[in-house]
Amino acid sequence: MFVFISLAQKNVTRKKERSALTIIGVLLAVAATISLVSIAEGLYERLNYEINLQDVDIYVLPKSSSFLPAGSMGAIGSGSLIVSREYINQIKSIAGVKDVTGITRLLATAGKEKVGVVVWGIIPDKMNIFFPKIEIQEGDFFQKTNDLIIGPQISRELKIDIENQFPISQVNFNIVGKTYPVYSFEDYACFISLDDALTVQRTQGVQEIWVQVADDSSSGEIDNIIKTIRKEMKDVTVKTKVEYLGDANHFVALVRLLQYAISAIGILIAITASMNTMLMSTYERMDEFGTLRAIGASRFFIFSMVLFESLFLSFIGGILGVLLGFLGSGLFNDAIVTLLKLSFPVSKVTFRLIIEALMLSIGVGLLGALIPAFIASRMEIIKALRWE
Amino acid sequence: MNVRVQNLRKYFETSAGVLKVIDNANLTVEKGDFIAIMGSSGCGKSTLLFLLGCIDVPTFGSIYLDNVEVTEADESTREKIRLYNIGFVFQNYNLLPTLTVLENIILPMQLGDTFKGQREARALALLRVVGLEDKRDDKPTNLSGGQQQRIAIARALANKPGLLLADEPTGNLDAKTSRELMQVLRSINETQEVTLVMVTHDPKSASVANRIFYLENGQLRGTLV
Ligand SMILES: Nc1ncnc2c1ncn2[C@@H]1O[C@H](COP(=O)(O)OP(=O)(O)O)[C@@H](O)[C@H]1O
């Protein structure tokens, strides 16, 4: 029934060097793709982890704010869109709302090397409510003006600690507390009071308002509150945690697409390489195709045989590529982690990525074989038999 | 299987003009007959055999196999005729180098989905007919020309065709091996109920057939041996 598969399998071992080269072509493309795209996967993990550090039921954002990566990563892209501060108290008075804080992120540069540091502005006594997983290991939460809590990694990096000063836009902040590591961007961030942050930023609006709902298990309650906010405040966008995460994931999907686009060059080369191999071996064996057709094999049989040959090679390349991709992604990750002195991984080879990479290798095999398979199966039998 | 060729023409368009390789050839072969077609090199013997074997289509004329016109049939029908009703033996053996001797003989049965469960037994029986049982697991490239041609004959018989076409089967063999191979063909013709059409330019080989035809100027002229 599937004789063409066994024939194809036997054919690939005929010219070992050439088969090996094709496999290497696919392998490299797949490995490069995995190494690259694993960063998007890592980013995805990171964003979700970040957002889950925040115990927030409803996010209130400026109207028409396009997605800004959540958490510390969002600091850079925060832009000038703001939500009026008045809304904090207004939302607090809505029935069913448990807690509210304004959130603002700004970027400071610190140390001799002018390292960029994300600084969170948050209402002082709300920090342990909205970041329940971030605990103080030394010192205390901020109380006074110009108090600052420092993340453990940035503290180590810049060799500054409690009692030291931390300048933000020419204002000197006093480090009063240090957090425990949470193995995310927050380890590199600082926290100051929302008032101080707005003073430094010279603005009266916050970037986000975070809301906790009393009965956060009731989606009906959350919906009601969202409706009320939407009715009372026309210039904001309101999102549930799920929607907020969805935006983050949408952003990652874009990054992933971009990375696939970059690796497309490698993939194209792999397709060309496999097409070249299949063309060469097809023309070399034209007389065999002629023989097969002369003794009754169908065009479909020949077509499938050539296709499967290519699929064999590219699938082997795909599997080896996944292995090398693991290695590449690991090296990539180690390099970035070392370079940026991160406490958490930046890339991740996910199951989904492996499946995508294997499908990619199959795609390479199919595309590379299409033309050769077509030529082999369409060749006139007498021409194939008399082929030199 | 009986064969009838009527006003057969095969023209090739070449840069030098139209080449009339087969030009109004006629032929009738009765079921179970063994005929040889002789002719000089390049006179169109292979072309004629390809036409008979449904491998190529004529420019004009008809071929009847068991009284069924086959040149008008569509490609998938002709594929089936090649697979089930015709065995083809090539001058250069044309065995598949990646397959063992046994696998080569089994291949047409796999292609045709025939003799399920008894393919190996049948292939071995055919190997016995051509006298090469001990080569079943060899690769064709390790065999001599004469041996390869015997394997090719066994393969051609795999699906019990009614018609065996042989294109200069002894063309690459020495005199002694040729003689032995012709004996194999002779005995197959006698025992396997298969009509045999062989083209050759070797008179000795041709003399084994019941009748000899000559292909000259694209036409067939018959004589009795
Ligand atoms: N596809 C083709 N196109 C053009 N000329 C061909 C083609 N096939 C065969 N010929 C020519 O037809 C003639 C007969 O070829 P062939 O049947 O192979 O002769 P034989 O088998 O008797 O040696 C030769 O001159 C050959 O060059």
Ligand SMILES: [Mg+2]
């Ligand atoms: Mg010839």
